[in-house]
Amino acid sequence: MSTSIPRVLSIAGTDPTGGAGIQADLKSIAANGGYGMAVVTALVAQNTVGVRSVHVPPVSFLREQLDAVSDDVGIDAVKIGMLATAEVTIAVDQWLARVRPPVVVLDPVMVATSGDRLLDAEAEQALGDLARRADLVTPNVPELAILAGEPVATSWDAVLEQAARVSARYGVLVLAKGGHLRGADLPDALVDAAGETPTVTEIPGVRVDTTSTHGTGCSLSSALATRFAVSRDWENALRESKAWLVESLQHADSLDVGTGHGPIHHFGGMWARGGTATRPSPQEVTAGWWSDVSDIRAEIDELPFVCGLGDGTLDRDAFVWYLTQDALYLRDYSRVLAQASRLAPTAAEQAFWAASAQGAILGEMQLHESWVPPETIGRAAPSPTTSAYLDTLLAAGARGDYAVLVAALLPCFWIYHDVGQRLERLSHPGHPYSSWLETYADESFALSTAQAVQIVGTAAAAADESTRTAMGEIFRVCAGHELAFFAAPLGTQGRAVGQEPALPGSLTRAAP
Ligand SMILES: Nc1ncnc2c1ncn2[C@@H]1O[C@H](COP(=O)(O)OP(=O)(O)OP(=O)(O)O)[C@@H](O)[C@H]1O
């Protein structure tokens, strides 16, 4: 198969109330992981109570529909349902002979649950020929009896024996279904008597207490075609399809459709597990956060410290004070990066954070040591601003929520790279801070930043709503810490070294 999403074609009749026929097939194919396509054999005026009338379009038009699909789209599996007439059955048989789709599941629909005929009596011979071409036939108990040319079986053992005779007669695998028998147990079995050694693979089940069973056969056969197209294993496909069908029956009563036998809820389990809320892409999340901190970024760009760093007029003592604080910051920042590596869900992310931890402690320490002697760093104490930033990061690391932790780590990459890129353009051979300016704009830091943005964005897109909100909040808090960190050496008003300013306005809005 060329794609992991199987393209499954249903050839069947319609049910305008959406519970059976082609409408049910398309829902079932989608719920079981396939791309559904549909060619209509007959238009049926029916509802949950019964069939009112059947309109069979000209067979030439059926052929046109079938060719329109197969001339254009690769077909991974076909499910055949209601065929209505012998002429339609023969046309489908001829198309199958020509196109040879890799998987064919035939649900030999003859009589609706309501008792109405959905296949002309004279079409039964043609249906037998079609069964020979199928990989799996899925008759209910009365349909099995017609295929066998025998009376209807009334016990599960009799159903299995009849299924074996049908399997041998048509040379096809048969799904024997217990749906029409009475009792709390509801087994299904794959019966193969076409080869040398007959086999019966029984999957036990219990009856779900509901009257909403309209379209179970249509839905099960579509699920089987879809799942087999992927797994190539009938037993596995049946186990999975039956588990899905049971949960769809369990959710059926939450629908309010019709006054007769209602439909199953094809997406009941899926909605309960995953809801219907959409999720933003990784890029949308991180772009949103970036624009949310545009005020903080603008404040950083205007800081006297950043402007002085760019034009080289910054007081050297202020720069050394900044680097000393940065060195103290980087030691613990590296530990928090290592914690992200410890919590990472994939080997690639583990390696990324571990490499970043090493980069922070080695590469950047070298830069600091060329400006500030290690003894000076050893004697220095972290300023309140440095401590506040580190406390936020260390606490996020200690809480152990990977997604929130990496969102907290991101501004240090992204804002530094962003500011660094602009400052680097101002660097020149005689610039007093050129070695610093060039570090944060270099290519490997740009690559690390892009990787960090990608990792954090992916974690945010996969996270639930409340985690994603917490990630965005801590991203803004840490962007605020970046602003405070750049502001600290001079203060927002350009104060002297050592006199740390009060927190800038933007920080008071988002407390760690
Ligand atoms: N009440 C139920 N509880 C659990 N499983 C059920 C129930 N009703 C039907 N099923 C499942 O649905 C499958 C199809 O049911 P059934 O044998 O009635 O086929 P069918 O008559 O072809 O269906 P349809 O109602 O579409 O004509 C069964 O194999 C069984 O696994």
Ligand SMILES: Cc1ncc(COP(=O)(O)O)c(N)n1
């Ligand atoms: C078009 C079409 N195909 C199949 C069925 C069988 O389903 P059920 O036996 O649940 O009525 C149906 N009613 N309509």
